[in-house]
Amino acid sequence: MSDFRQDDRYLVHVKKPIIIPGLRWWIISLIFLAAVLNYVDRQTLSALAPTIQKDLGMDDHDYANVVNIFLVAYTIAYLISGKIVDKLGTRKGTLVFVIWWSIANMLTAAAQGMRSMSSYRFLLGLGEAGIWPAASKVVSEWFPARERGLAIGFYTMGATIGATCAPYIVIPLATYPFAQSFPWLQDLLGHGTGWRLAFIVTGAVGLFWLIPWLMLYRSPRQSKNLSASELELIEEGEVAEENAPQQESWTWKQVLSFRPTWLLLIGRLITDPVWYFYQFWFAKYLSTERGVSQEQLTITWIIYAAAGVGSLLGGWWSGQLIKKGKSPVVGRMWVMLICALLVPLSPFISMVTGLTLTLTITVVTVIASLAWLINISSLVVDVVPKHSVGTVFSVVAAGSTVGGIIMNTLVASMVSGPSTKAAGFLDQTIQFIAGWLIDAVQGSGYGTWFWIMAFLHPLALILLYLGKISSYQSSKVATL
Numbered sequence: 001m002s003d004f005r006q007d008d009r010y011l012v013h014v015k016k017p018i019i020i021p022g023l024r025w026w027i028i029s030l031i032f033l034a035a036v037l038n039y040v041d042r043q044t045l046s047a048l049a050p051t052i053q054k055d056l057g058m059d060d061h062d063y064a065n066v067v068n069i070f071l072v073a074y075t076i077a078y079l080i081s082g083k084i085v086d087k088l089g090t091r092k093g094t095l096v097f098v099i100w101w102s103i104a105n106m107l108t109a110a111a112q113g114m115r116s117m118s119s120y121r122f123l124l125g126l127g128e129a130g131i132w133p134a135a136s137k138v139v140s141e142w143f144p145a146r147e148r149g150l151a152i153g154f155y156t157m158g159a160t161i162g163a164t165c166a167p168y169i170v171i172p173l174a175t176y177p178f179a180q181s182f183p184w185l186q187d188l189l190g191h192g193t194g195w196r197l198a199f200i201v202t203g204a205v206g207l208f209w210l211i212p213w214l215m216l217y218r219s220p221r222q223s224k225n226l227s228a229s230e231l232e233l234i235e236e237g238e239v240a241e242e243n244a245p246q247q248e249s250w251t252w253k254q255v256l257s258f259r260p261t262w263l264l265l266i267g268r269l270i271t272d273p274v275w276y277f278y279q280f281w282f283a284k285y286l287s288t289e290r291g292v293s294q295e296q297l298t299i300t301w302i303i304y305a306a307a308g309v310g311s312l313l314g315g316w317w318s319g320q321l322i323k324k325g326k327s328p329v330v331g332r333m334w335v336m337l338i339c340a341l342l343v344p345l346s347p348f349i350s351m352v353t354g355l356t357l358t359l360t361i362t363v364v365t366v367i368a369s370l371a372w373l374i375n376i377s378s379l380v381v382d383v384v385p386k387h388s389v390g391t392v393f394s395v396v397a398a399g400s401t402v403g404g405i406i407m408n409t410l411v412a413s414m415v416s417g418p419s420t421k422a423a424g425f426l427d428q429t430i431q432f433i434a435g436w437l438i439d440a441v442q443g444s445g446y447g448t449w450f451w452i453m454a455f456l457h458p459l460a461l462i463l464l465y466l467g468k469i470s471s472y473q474s475s476k477v478a479t480l
Contacts, residue, residue, distance in 0.1 A: 017224035017225060018225055019225060019226070019227050020225045020226070021227070021230075022230070023223065023225055023226050023227075023230060024142040024143060024151075024220075024230065024234060026216065027138060027142050027216065027217060028138065028139070028142065028143075028151050028154055028155055029154075030209075030212060030213055030216065030217070031131075031134075031135045031138055031155040031158070032154055032155045032157070032158035033158060033209060034094070034098060034131055034135075034155075034158070034206075034209060034213075035131065035135070035155050035156065035157075035158030035159040035162060036158040036159070036161050036162035036165070037098075037102075037162060037202075037205060037206045037209060038101065038128055038131050038158075038159060038162060039158070039159040039160070039161075039162030039163045039166065040162040040163075040165060040166045040169065040202050040205075041101060041102070041105040041124065041128070041202050041203060041206070042124070042128060042162075042163075042279070043162065043163045043166035043167075043279065044105070044108075044166055044170050044195075044198055044199055044202055045066070045067075045108075045121065046166075046279060046280050046283060047166050047167040047170050047171060047283065047297065047300075048170055048171065048174050048195045048198065049063060049283065049284060050284070050287055050297075051174050051175075051192075051194075051195055052117075052192070052195055055191060055192040055195070056111065056112070056113050056114065056117065056192075057113070057114075058113075058114050058117075059416070060284075060412055060415060060416040061412050061416055062114045063284075063412075064408045064409060064411070064412035065114065065118065066114060066117050066118050066121055067121075067280050067404075067408050068405050068408050068409065069118040069121055069122050069125070070121040070122065070124060070125040071125065071276075071401045071402075071404045071405045071408070072122070072125070072401075072405065073121075073122040073123070073124070073125030073126045073129075074125040074126075074128065074129045074401040074404075075129075075398045075401040075402055075405075076125075076126065077125060077126045077127070077128075077129035077130060078129045078132075078133070078394045078395070078397045078398040078400075078401060079394060079395065079398050080394070081093075081097065081129050081130035081133050081134075081390075081394050082133035082389075082390035082391040082392070082393050082394025082395065082397075083249075083390070083391050083394070084096070084130065084390075085130065085133050085134045085137055085390040085394075086137070086249045086387070086388065086389075086390040086391050087249070089219075090134055090137045090138055090141065090217070090219070091213075091214075091217045091218065091219075093130065093134050093390075094130070094131065094134040094213065094217075095210060095213065095214070096130070097127050097128070097129075097130030097131055097134065098127075098131070098206055098207075098209060098210060098213075099127075099206075099207070099210070100123075100126065100127030100130075101124055101126075101127030101128045101130075101131075101203075101206065102127075102203045102204065102205075102206030102207050103203065104120060104123035104124040104126070104127050104203070105124055105199055105202060105203030105206070106199060106200050106203035106204060107120050107123065107199075107203075108120040108121065108124065108199040108203075109189065109196035109197070109199040109200045110196075129394075129397070129401075132393065132394075132397055133389075133390040133391075133393045133394040133397070134390065135152075135155050136152070136377070136380060136381055136389055136390065136393040137386075137389050137390045137393075139151045139152055139155075139381055140381050140386045140389045141219055141220060141234075141386065142220060142234055143234065144233060144234060144235075144236045145322065145328045145382065146319055146322045146323055146328075147319060148319075148328070148378055148381050148382070149314070149315035149316070149317075149318040149319045149322075149328075149331075149332065149374060149375060149378045150312070150315040150316050150319045151315070152311075152315055152374050152377055152378050152381070153311040153312045153313070153314055153315025153316065153374045154311070154312065154315065156311040156315075156370070156373070156374055156377070157307075157308040157311040157312055159307075159311075160304045160305070160306075160307035160308035160311060160370065161304070161308055163279065163304040163307070164300075164301045164304035164305055164308070165301075166202075167283075167297060167298045167300055167301065168298055168301070169198070169201075169202065170195070170198035170202065171295065171297065171298060173194045173195070173197050173198040173201070174194040174195040174198055175194060175295065176194050178193040178194060178197075179193070185197070220234050220235075248387065249387050249388050249391060250385075250387070250388040250391060250392070254388075255388065255391055255392055255395060256395075258384075258392070259467065259472075260379070260380075260383045260384075260467075260469055260472050261392055261395055261396060263463065263464055263467040263469050264376060264379060264380060264396045264399075264464075264469075265395060265396045265398070265399035266399060266460070266463060267376055267399075267460040267463060267464055268376060268396055268397065268399045268400040268403065269399035269400065269402055269403040270403060270456050270457075270459055270460040270463070271369070271372060271373070271376070271403075271456050271457050271460045272373065272399075272400035272401075272403050272404060273403040273404055273406065273407035273453075273456065274343065274346075274365075274369045274453050274456060274457070275307070275366075275369050275370065275373060276403070276404035276407055276408070277407055277411065277449065277453070278303055278307070278362075278366060278369075280404075280408065281408075281411055282300065282303060282362075283297050283300050285446050286299070286300070286355075288415070289350075289446060290355055290358070292355075299359070302359055302363060303359075303362060303363070303366055306362075306363040306364075306366040306367050306370075307366050307367070307369075307370045308370075309367055309370075310366060310367035310368065310369065310370030310371040310373075310374070311370045311371070311373075311374050313367065313371055314335055314339070314370060314371025314372065314373075314374035314375050315374045315375075315378070317335050317371070318331045318332045318334075318335045318374075318375050318378065319331075321334055321335070327470070328378070328382040329379060329382050329383065329469060329470045329472065330470050332375040332376070332378055332379050332382065333375075333461075333464065333465070333469070333470055335371060335372075335375050336371075336372050336375050336376065336457075336461055336464075337461060338368075338371075339368040339369065339371050339372035339375075339457060340368075340372070340457040340458045340460075340461045341458075342364060342365065342367075342368035343365050343368045343369055343372070343453065343454065343456070343457040343458075344454040344455070344457075344458065345361055345364055345365050345454075346361075346365050346450045346451070346453040346454045347447070347450045347451045347453075347454055348361050349361050349362050349365070349450050350446055350447040350450045351447070365453075368457075369457070372457060376460075376464075377393075379469065380392055380393045380396055381393075382472075383469070383472040407449075409438060410437065410438060410441060410449065410452075411446070411449050413438045413441060413442045413443075414441050414442070414443070414444050414445055414446065414448050414449055415445060415446060416443075
């Protein structure tokens, strides 16, 4: 769209900016797509675990170590990525992380054994973690409080859709007879051509995502495509924070002395292992305990679809409570209470007979665990000022990956018993910290973990309640 203005001797062409209605939803749609790609890249290993383990001679302990190495990198990246996003800004910070993880995923195609696979997954973890602090900052910049839960639920659903799509994308590649149809490709990539190509293809797609991101993303006040009315909507209820004298990002001392940081960190450390289990181990559970073949593991789309439903439902539900007058934190806590009452159905997953009933119960617990995850993630945005959301979110999320590492080690010990291989540094460290617990559950099978999952969300809810998380909101702590 353009216009002309009169300038002394001739007309000067003036190009008007294009106003995009509902621009905030276009912005969060890009984050949604990034989350899809993030989880396709992450779940490629999980979906192809039986095939890759066989090709590279990896047992379940090796698989657990590879996943743990990924999560160690994730934890490290979480601790610094939020600070990077707060310093570089959302646009540049996201750019760095997407490029990093896309290339790291492509490099995984070169893995020749457990050590090289661990190295490439470590690199992947360093890049992938950054999208989530960046996404939380996008939500804090582009959405009013009553829409934040839904926005977080929407982009988190991208993660579940990515996990849903991953088996359908990578399993056909892994099982395709390249030696007969494309011998030149077999010669190029070597043994395991299919799964190696899966890593290359899924990683490369992320680089194309950067084009619309660079074209569209700016902060609301810098965007020429945002209408005045939408800017007013985005900034509703933020007068207190905008007028606060402290506008610099919090120091580490401020972040670590802020009580909700620890409440939310421990809350995610306790509860996120449930979702990690479904991502990294549930396909293996179906394979080993329920006799589901590699080709039939595409059935796991049901689990990830349920996670998508839980993401949207959790965000929408708390948003409705906020619209009815409840404070953002109280609205989230009510939804989390219902979730904490449903996740204890977990033990029945391993107790019932018949795959259909098993999956039905799993769907219910996954919906509840993701609705919980959306709301505990939204609490960070609710209680932390915008200028430090990325940093606090990343510290809180580091608790998530620590919980995931503990879960991986426990489950590996439960389903495989003691390892016959020499313990590595990570194994020795975990054994030193939680050796008594690992020894107690060793060889007990998946059923023990399903029982443990039943108590995690109620325990975390009690912690948040006793810690009085509902007494905090970002406008009150902006000048901390």
